[in-house]
Structures are given as C-alpha cells and as structure tokens.
Amino acid sequence: MRTTRTLSRFVTLLFLLGFSIQSFSQEEQLMAKAKEQYDRYEYIDAQQSYLRVLEKGYRSAELFKNLGDSYYYNSQFAEAQKWYKELIESYPKEEIEANYFFKYAQCLKSQEKYEEANTYMEQFATRTDNDQRAKIYREHPDYLERIDYQSGRYDMYNLAVNTEFTDYGGTFYNDQYVVFASTRDTLITKRIIDGRTNEAFLELFKANYDKNSGELLEYEKMSNVLNSKFHESSPAFTKDGNTVYFTRIGYGDEKYKRKGTNIPTNRLFVATKNELGEWSEAKPLPINKDGFSMAHPTLNSAEDTMYFVSDMPGGKGNTDIYKVAINPDGTFGTPENLGDRINTEGKETFPFVSASGDLYFASNGHSGLGGLDVFVTKLEPANDEEKLVINVGKPVNSPKDDFAYVIDEVTRRGYVSSNRPGGKGGDDIYSFLETEELRKFCEITIKGVVKDSQTEEIITNAKVTVFDAEYNVIEVMRSDQNGAYETTEKIDCSATYHIRIEKLEYGMAEMQLDTPDTTQVVDLSDYRELRLVRETRLIQPGEDITEQLALNTVYFSFDKYKIKNEAKEALDKVVEAMKKYPEMNIEIRAHTDSRGPKSYNLMLSKKRAEATMEYLISQGIAAERLTAEGYGEQNIINKCVDNVPCSQEEHQQNRRSEFIIIK
Missing domain, CATH: 2.120.10 (Neuraminidase)
Structure with a gap:
C-alpha cells in the first residue's frame, strides 16, 4: 500500500516537473520569437508575441524594455508608457539605462503629463554627463513657456x-x-x-x-x-x-x-x-x-x-x-x-x-510637447540669437508626432x-x-570676474546683486574660486539693470547696465566701474558683522534652537572673519517671534544664542571672545507683534541671530 502511494507521488512529481519544464520552454520560445520579430522591426507582431509571454506570467526587464520600445518606435506612446512604467517601478533604477527615463518622459508628454514628465527628465539629466538632450533640458527647464511664446502663429486644417x-x-x-x-x-x-x-x-x-x-x-x-x-x-x-x-x-x-x-x-x-x-x-x-x-x-x-x-x-x-x-x-x-x-x-x-x-x-531630442516636434534655426547664423534652435509652437506642434x-x-x-x-x-x-513670423526671442546672460581695482587680483566670495530698474532684486550670487559669477535668472533684452558688487574690506561698486536687443552673453569682467577698492576704514563697535560680510541672516525654526544646516554657511563666514581679525569680539543676540508667552520666548532666545555660541566655539573661536544674549520678542522687526495676523515667512524674519561687534 505504501509502495503504491509512493509510486503515485513520484509519477505526479514527474508530471508536474515535466509540465513546468514544458511551460518554461514555451516561454523561452515565445521570447526568442518576439526578439526575432523585434530585431526585424516587425513591431506589431513583436507586440503580440511579448503580450502572450506576459499572459503566461513571465516578467523580465528585457521584456518590458522591448515591449515598450515596440510601441514607442511605432509612435504608440500611451501603450509604450504603460510598459516603461512597469520597467521603472519594478527594477532598481540604477540598473536601468538612462535612455529609458528619457523615453518614458516622452511618453508622458504625449499624454500632456508635463509635470510628471519633467520629473523623469530630471532623473535622465542626472544620469548623463554629455548627452545633448540632457544639456538642452538643463539649460531651458522652462521649455513649455518658450513653446507657448511661439504658439498661435498659424491657421491650420486637415486636408x-x-x-x-x-x-x-x-x-x-x-x-x-x-x-x-x-x-x-x-x-x-x-x-x-x-x-x-x-x-x-x-x-x-x-x-x-x-x-x-x-x-x-x-x-x-x-x-x-x-x-x-x-x-x-x-x-x-x-x-x-x-x-x-x-x-x-x-x-x-x-x-x-x-x-x-x-x-x-x-x-x-x-x-x-x-x-x-x-x-x-x-x-x-x-x-x-x-x-x-x-x-x-x-x-x-x-x-x-x-x-x-x-x-x-x-x-x-x-x-x-x-x-x-x-x-x-x-x-x-x-x-x-x-x-x-x-x-x-x-x-x-x-x-x-x-x-x-x-x-x-523634426526632432524628439530638443525639448518639445511630445513625440516629434518641428524646430527652426538659421543654417548660417550671424549672431547668438540666430544660433538658437526654436520650437515653432502650437498648433503646428502637438503632443504627438509632427x-x-x-x-x-x-x-x-x-x-x-x-x-x-x-x-x-x-x-x-x-x-x-x-499669420505671424517667428517671434524674436531674446535672452541675456550677465557674467564677469570680480577684481581688485589696484592690483587686478581676483576676489572670491564677493556678493554680486542684480537689480532691475526699480532696484527690485533679480538675483544674488557669489564670485567663485576664480572670482567669476554668471546669472541664471531671466534677464530681459532692451532693459535697464543695476549690478552691485560688495565685500568686507572693499566696500561696494555699482554700475547701470542697459542690455542689448539681441540674445548674447554680456561680459562685465573689464568694466572698471565694477572693480572693488580696498577700504582702510576699521569696522566700528556696534555694527552687525552679518551686514559687513553681506551674509544671509541666520534663522531658526519655530519653537526650536537647533542650528539649521543652511545657517552653518553664514556662521562659517563669521568664523572666518573672527579668525582674520583676532582682536574682534562679538555679542550674539538671538530673537524670537511674538507667538507664545514672553517669558518662554526669552528663555528660548537665550538657548538660541547659546547654541550659536557653541557652534562658533566648536569651529575654533575662543569662548572669551564671545558673549550670548537672548532678547525674546523685544525687537520685532516687522508688524508681527502680538495678535497681528502674519504669514509663516513674516514670523520667520523675527526668529534670527545678530552678531554685534563690541571690540
């Protein structure tokens, strides 16, 4: 009896094993057939073969790549998007070629999911160093605005x-x-x-x-x-x-x-x-x-x-x-x-x-609405503006192939x-x-090198501010290790700007700039008006060193006294200045916003001052050169006193530290 049952189990096991091997063999055969069709560019047949493999429960990165590609190269972007999504969400991203993030983004664009598409373009751009498509995207992440700018210039109909x-x-x-x-x-x-x-x-x-x-x-x-x-x-x-x-x-x-x-x-x-x-x-x-x-x-x-x-x-x-x-x-x-x-x-x-x-x-490598878009450029450009490759806009271009x-x-x-x-x-x-010719697209980049007026030596870490004609701040930069700076914000053509450069020990230099009416890079490196002159004036007691160093204000989170990571950069500049001037002593003054009891805010501000002092000491500044005092909500710098409605940003302005020179 036992022998018969054992034999029965053995036969059943062999049957199941044989069935499993046969099924696996069928999947392999179907995959091989699909790959042959795919390699012959017979994408429609390849799609059907890959889908049959999927029905049998088989999954692999290669399957999702080829199935997605068989739709993508036939401009069936909605179907391609489905399988690229399976690929990207099912397998470690570091194992997926960067190009699949680009193709997935293109498919999302074809469905007008531009925000999501840009997320994957960002991932694509971070994975490639020299890819021209990534460079184009990084240079103009505002490509949709640029396309809209050229749109509406055509009347168009189906023949x-x-x-x-x-x-x-x-x-x-x-x-x-x-x-x-x-x-x-x-x-x-x-x-x-x-x-x-x-x-x-x-x-x-x-x-x-x-x-x-x-x-x-x-x-x-x-x-x-x-x-x-x-x-x-x-x-x-x-x-x-x-x-x-x-x-x-x-x-x-x-x-x-x-x-x-x-x-x-x-x-x-x-x-x-x-x-x-x-x-x-x-x-x-x-x-x-x-x-x-x-x-x-x-x-x-x-x-x-x-x-x-x-x-x-x-x-x-x-x-x-x-x-x-x-x-x-x-x-x-x-x-x-x-x-x-x-x-x-x-x-x-x-x-x-x-x-x-x-x-x-037509191109799908330059930034467009999805699929192929139509672009235009001058074959023999006479200036930087004519070198631009411009999307001709809607309605000529759409989320599909144009x-x-x-x-x-x-x-x-x-x-x-x-x-x-x-x-x-x-x-x-x-x-x-x-109905209207290509709209003149003009953009300006301002760059320069900060130098000493007398010695021509480069000056690093100088604060460079670009203002518009009404002195609204457009961009704030710092000169790098080579003294160089370059704008990244939008600078208009045919407009008036003010450029201001300043640094501790040098004071300030400023000039007015009237930008040209064609796309170009304006290099201010040789403008004498922007050379800095070394000052001989001593820093006076009572002055806030953060103003002299043109530093960002050190802010604290609500009800917290821990030093924020973004504040450490400013504090490190205070450390640098104190090491440069070993006779300088400062008082750290910490403040809170008006929310909460006054007694609690006073205690909280003292903790903030002490935390700031401890950070400076940890960076090598002697404790005897520092004093710390908390002022609670005594010195509110805006309207946000008790019972006055204010935004989070307005309250944030009061949660700050100051560094007052006392010697």
Whole structure:
C-alpha cells in the first residue's frame, strides 16, 4: 500500500516537473520569437508575441524594455508608457539605462503629463554627463513657456486629400503641384503589404496646389519610373523641375539591408527628365552607405547643397541631419554632420531648407510637447540669437508626432504632417497659413570676474546683486574660486539693470547696465566701474558683522534652537572673519517671534544664542571672545507683534541671530 502511494507521488512529481519544464520552454520560445520579430522591426507582431509571454506570467526587464520600445518606435506612446512604467517601478533604477527615463518622459508628454514628465527628465539629466538632450533640458527647464511664446502663429486644417491610410509629406513641384507619399492603394490593387506596418508600400502622388487656400486638388500617382513596388517618399525637386532626389526602400538588393541583418534600409535616389519630359530610371546616389539608412533629402536655394538624414556611423543619435555639396559637374562631396547645435542623441529627421536659409526639421531630442516636434534655426547664423534652435509652437506642434514641415515664404502657406488625434488616418497632411513670423526671442546672460581695482587680483566670495530698474532684486550670487559669477535668472533684452558688487574690506561698486536687443552673453569682467577698492576704514563697535560680510541672516525654526544646516554657511563666514581679525569680539543676540508667552520666548532666545555660541566655539573661536544674549520678542522687526495676523515667512524674519561687534 505504501509502495503504491509512493509510486503515485513520484509519477505526479514527474508530471508536474515535466509540465513546468514544458511551460518554461514555451516561454523561452515565445521570447526568442518576439526578439526575432523585434530585431526585424516587425513591431506589431513583436507586440503580440511579448503580450502572450506576459499572459503566461513571465516578467523580465528585457521584456518590458522591448515591449515598450515596440510601441514607442511605432509612435504608440500611451501603450509604450504603460510598459516603461512597469520597467521603472519594478527594477532598481540604477540598473536601468538612462535612455529609458528619457523615453518614458516622452511618453508622458504625449499624454500632456508635463509635470510628471519633467520629473523623469530630471532623473535622465542626472544620469548623463554629455548627452545633448540632457544639456538642452538643463539649460531651458522652462521649455513649455518658450513653446507657448511661439504658439498661435498659424491657421491650420486637415486636408481633404487625406485617407484612412498613411499620408505624409508635401514637396512643392514646378510651382503648380505638391508631391506627397501615401499607402492609399491598399484596397484598390491588393498590392504587397509591408509586414512592419500592415499597409501597402508608400508611393508618390502629385496634386494641384491652390495657393489661395492651400488645398490639394485632383491628385494622381507620379510616374511608374519613380514609383517601384516598394517604398518611395520625401522628394526634393530642383527649381526647373527636371531633377528629383528622393528616398526609396528596397528589399531584394543586399545593399539595402541593414548591416548584419536582412532588414531593409532607406537609400537616396536621383532621377532626371529626358528630352521628351519623361522621368529617366532612378539611380542611387554615390553617397549612400551600404547597410545604413539615408533618407529625406532637401536642397538649399542655390541647389549646390543637399541636406539629408542618416544613421551612418559617426552621428550623435538615432538619426542625424547631414549636408553634402553638389558639385557643378553633378558629383558629390563628402557628407558632413551638422553638429550638436542641431543633432542630439535622439532623432533628428525631415529637414527642409527655406528660400531664406532657415532650416526646419523634426526632432524628439530638443525639448518639445511630445513625440516629434518641428524646430527652426538659421543654417548660417550671424549672431547668438540666430544660433538658437526654436520650437515653432502650437498648433503646428502637438503632443504627438509632427514632421515634414515645408513653407512657401512668399505666400506663407505650407504643409506639416502629424498623427495627432482627429485625423483621418495614421499620418495626415495638414495645410497651414503662417499669420505671424517667428517671434524674436531674446535672452541675456550677465557674467564677469570680480577684481581688485589696484592690483587686478581676483576676489572670491564677493556678493554680486542684480537689480532691475526699480532696484527690485533679480538675483544674488557669489564670485567663485576664480572670482567669476554668471546669472541664471531671466534677464530681459532692451532693459535697464543695476549690478552691485560688495565685500568686507572693499566696500561696494555699482554700475547701470542697459542690455542689448539681441540674445548674447554680456561680459562685465573689464568694466572698471565694477572693480572693488580696498577700504582702510576699521569696522566700528556696534555694527552687525552679518551686514559687513553681506551674509544671509541666520534663522531658526519655530519653537526650536537647533542650528539649521543652511545657517552653518553664514556662521562659517563669521568664523572666518573672527579668525582674520583676532582682536574682534562679538555679542550674539538671538530673537524670537511674538507667538507664545514672553517669558518662554526669552528663555528660548537665550538657548538660541547659546547654541550659536557653541557652534562658533566648536569651529575654533575662543569662548572669551564671545558673549550670548537672548532678547525674546523685544525687537520685532516687522508688524508681527502680538495678535497681528502674519504669514509663516513674516514670523520667520523675527526668529534670527545678530552678531554685534563690541571690540
């Protein structure tokens, strides 16, 4: 009997063990299949495979990363956010690559959760030293205000030419047409379906361009010579309409495949018209790099330079914008990266060069509203202001992907593509009228070096105060170990400010500054008016040393006498001064606010004075040079006496210590 039960348990154990092994094997197989689909950029299929693994109860950081990415790279930001959240909340943050905090922030932006997004941008910025995206965020954490400043300059509407399928781009052609890309043939000819999108391959269409309304009318497919059985998009035509550069993605040619994979990539092609006005067979450009993507060409006004997008080695991020010279004989120079003023570790794409030399492009690396935003900058900036990369604002930009911006600078009409809610398909083409040019954005940074007027020696720890025209304090700084200071608060252009520098032993220097009307750094290092002159006047008994040292007041918490950490910096300066002047003795006077009984406040103030004295003694000041006295609520410095309503901040002003020189 016992033997039979033992055998039964053994068989059951083997069955459960086998079932467990089989289940684990299925999970591994599904994970491997999902990874293969993910690596082939078949994100829709990969999503389904990863979700099936999740249904079986399997969890891993890799699963959440890839599942989130499969949605993120398909611009399905709400779904991506869900899985990035699982990743970040389920695993130690120090083990998660910084880039996932950036992508999670982008997903939150796409849902207009900007405050939460900024929290994760802060975490991203603290984890990266040299990432351009972090630098841009640190320099302008007020990016939403800057976007709002440029917003409202466009009238914009969805075009009737859009379909339920993918429609994007808009290139001016022969001053009569606009050429765009679309997958709209899906239900007509039963064309081959792209497994990565479950739609037909993109083809080029042209439509009549109504300059008065911006509407696109009577569209038709471009030449079959330009359209192949696979993807074509993003054409750039010469002014005479006889040459076109465009993007093509092919599958059969090994040169199209991403290095080390079977994944197709974008390549740049050129076609010209023959004597009959027909397009010749398109040829790949010699600048294509086998195994890497080259796409979205645009020409400058002189048509001697092409700008395009690539993920070739040597770039900063996902895709960068490059330029290449087109020589008079039709040959090409060497592609050049546009550098980190424009390119980031994110995605820069869809460049367009206007007739006046403005570069418009889409980016998710520069600070935006979510997904891709449209930005503009001068290709050849003449000053600091023109070097700025500026978000063009709403309504061109939205929390979703906005890209493929083009504009006719004569009519101020143009087109932009977007996958924002309310469209007809995945991507739609929107027509716009720019009603107001880019608003002049101007900001000033003030910097300098504090020096001795006679010796030119640098002066450290000098107090530098910037006032506005009415002497309201804008910012207070201290000169560093190199005597340098630099503003971080907003300084307006074309405005009047007063700069004051002061330090014990030197007195004060001050000058008026009228800021320029263009963005720039104003360096005051060589202004003689701001040199400090060493004083010979002795500090007099009865003076408060904190005023002479231009120190922050030492405050106490309500009903407490413990020295705050932020007060120790000021006390250390008192220690420094007393060590420098060994004959100086001081009386520490401590005060309270008016709340509580007078007798209790007097006792509390004495404890505060004694605590302050003990701290100074602990830092090496002899006890005989110090006296401590508590004054309770006898010397209220504002209106906050008994029974007068006051804010916490107003009461705080009275809970203070003074350091009166008695010798």
